[in-house]
Amino acid sequence: xxxxxxxxQDYLKQEKISAVYLTHYDINLQYFTGFKPSYxxxxxxxxxxxxxxxxxxxxxxxxGVKIVQLDKxxxxxxxxxxxxxxxxxKAKMNVDFYxxxxxxxxxxxxxxxxxxxxxxxxxxxxxxxxxxxxxxQI
Numbered sequence: 617x618x619x620x621x622x623x624x625q626d627y628l629k630q631e632k633i634s635a636v637y638l639t640h641y642d643i644n645l646q647y648f649t650g651f652k653p654s655y656x657x658x659x660x661x662x663x664x665x666x667x668x669x670x671x672x673x674x675x676x677x678x679x680g681v682k683i684v685q686l687d688k689x690x691x692x693x694x695x696x697x698x699x700x701x702x703x704x705x706k707a708k709m710n711v712d713f714y715x716x717x718x719x720x721x722x723x724x725x726x727x728x729x730x731x732x733x734x735x736x737x738x739x740x741x742x743x744x745x746x747x748x749x750x751x752x753q754i
Contacts, residue, residue, distance in 0.1 A: 618679050618680045619741055620647065620648050620736070620741070621648055621660065621665055621680050621681070623736055623739065624636065624648065624660055624733075624736060625660065625661075625662050625663065625665075627729075627732060627736070628660070628661070628662045628703070629662050631701075631703075632701060633662075633701050633702065633703045633727070633729070634661065634662075634700040634701055634702055634724075635659055635660060635661045635662075635700075635702055635703070636658075636659075636660045636702065636703040636704070636729065637657055637658070637659055637702060637703075637704055637709075637713075637717060638657060638658045638660070638704075638705060638708075638709075639656075639657045639658075639708065639709055639710065639713050640652075640653045640654070640655050640656050640657065641708050641709070641710060642705050642708035642709065643708070644705060644708070644733045644737070645657070645658045645667075647737055648660065648665070648681075649665075649667055649676075649678050649681055650678060651667070651673075651676050651678055653667070653669050653670075653673045654670065654672050654673055655669075655670050655672070655673075655686070656668050656669040656670060656673065656686055657686075657713070658681075659694075664682065665680060665681045665682065666681065666682045666683075666684050667681050667682070667683050667684065668684045668685075668686040668690055669683060669684070669685065669686055670685075670686050671685065691716050691717075691720055692720060694720060694721075695720040695721070696720075696721055696724075698723065698724075699723040699724065699725075700721060700723070700724045700725070701724065701725045701727065702717070702721065702724050702725070702726050702727070703726075703727055703728075703729035703732075704717070704726055704727070704728060704729065705728070705729065705730045705733055706728040706730060707728075707730050708730070714726075
């Protein structure tokens with residue numbers, strides 16, 4: 617998982633993107649964390665990652681990812697007046713969450729990085745290759 621996060625974080629640095637937001641609807645959240653939450657979102661910055669979860673999901677241990685309990689004020693706490701650039705996966709983000717992000721980050725620019733996420737997922741690590749080989753044997 618750490619290698620996957622690092623590849624995305626390298627992309628963020630290269631493209632000068634402040635952070636990526638992925639919701640529980642997006643399979644990429646599970647790809648980067650190895651965890652499928654019932655509800656929540658993942659914030660990946662250039663040098664850190666936080667997974668915001670409800671108490672229903674507990675506190676999974678995910679290398680390189682800090683777990684934060686989600687509450688009704690979580691998004692408001694992220695608020696920034698800075699002009700930032702955020703990556704989102706438009707195809708998998710619901711309108712409600714997108715509108716909330718636009719409201720709290722009023723000066724931010726949102727760009728669709730869905731194609732880049734798909735490209736990153738096409739790069740297989742040793743663990744994925746081993747699982748594919750095992751599946752082919754079945």
